[in-house]
Amino acid sequence: MNTPVTDQKNVTQPNPAKKRKLIGDRGNYFLNRIQGETGANVSACYQCERCTNACPVSYFMDIKPHQAMRYVQLGWREDLLTSSTIWVCLSCEMCTTYCPNEVGVAEVINHLRNIAAHSSITPKERNLAVFHQTFLEVLRKSGRVNEFRLMNAYYLKPNILHEKIKSGSFKEEILLGLTLFRKGRLKPFTARSKAIKDIQKAYKQARGEIV
Missing domain, CATH: 1.10.1060.10 (Alpha-helical ferredoxin)
Incomplete structure (x- = not known):
């Protein structure tokens, strides 16, 4: 052959x-x-x-x-x-x-x-990336996450509120927030964690390892 x-x-x-x-x-x-x-x-x-x-x-x-x-x-x-x-x-x-x-x-x-x-x-899921960063910022400042404060900080990020209103999801989220507030599941204010210094120290150490 x-x-x-x-x-x-x-x-x-x-x-x-x-x-x-x-x-x-x-x-x-x-x-x-x-x-x-x-x-x-x-x-x-x-x-x-x-x-x-x-x-x-x-x-x-x-x-x-x-x-x-x-x-x-x-x-x-x-x-x-x-x-x-x-x-x-x-x-x-x-x-x-x-x-x-x-x-x-x-x-x-x-x-x-x-x-x-x-x-x-540049993150592929920009809104999720912004929410993630906002979550960490709130946690670092108070030592615990307050949902009311978290969402306010999130909506104030560039273009987030505009995109929410444009998509129609902002109204749904506001109604959900009001429902949770009436049922006592959403508190506008919470005390800072007593371990705030330890949390901030851990945050700085973790960020230093990543960069």
């Missing part, structure tokens, strides 16, 4: 950029960084998908939890930090609970969100 001769001129040459993409932009640096900063053994993930099946909001994610772990292994940093996954995550830790290898999926995703929040990367 004659072996067909391949015309070398017609052979598609490998794209250097794609080759680099397959092995990750930073080799194992990103994987080692995430594992070192979170204590999660991401290398132990073998893609069983139990985390994704357990996640109540995986349907809304562009990168599923099990895929996110694989992306970390491959060093695909930009894909993760520009995804909607890190902002959609509820931090319910169902993924971590159901992981047979105790990878710590939720810890990794939370850490990725913090990295993105303190970087110059």
Whole structure:
């Protein structure tokens, strides 16, 4: 049997950029960084998908939890930090609970969100990113989260109130707030936490580790 001769001129040459993409932009640096900063053994993930099946909001994610772990292994940093996954995550830790290898999926995703929040990367889910940052600001100032104060601070962020009114969701949220207030579930004022100094110290330490 004659072996067909391949015309070398017609052979598609490998794209250097794609080759680099397959092995990750930073080799194992990103994987080692995430594992070192979170204590999660991401290398132990073998893609069983139990985390994704357990996640109540995986349907809304562009990168599923099990895929996110694989992306970390491959060093695909930009894909993760520009995804909607890190902002959609509820931090319910169902993924971590159901992981047979105790990878710590939720810890990794939370850490990725913090990295993105303190970087110059434009978040894919802007409103969720703004809410996340507002939540941390309120927590840092008072040591506990007051829903009334949180939502007021959130609405005062640039373009948030305008977008809420334009989409029609502002009226629904106001009605929900009034209902909660009448039932005593929404308090306008709450006392500052007695551990406010410790909380602020922990916040500064965490931010220093991320930057």
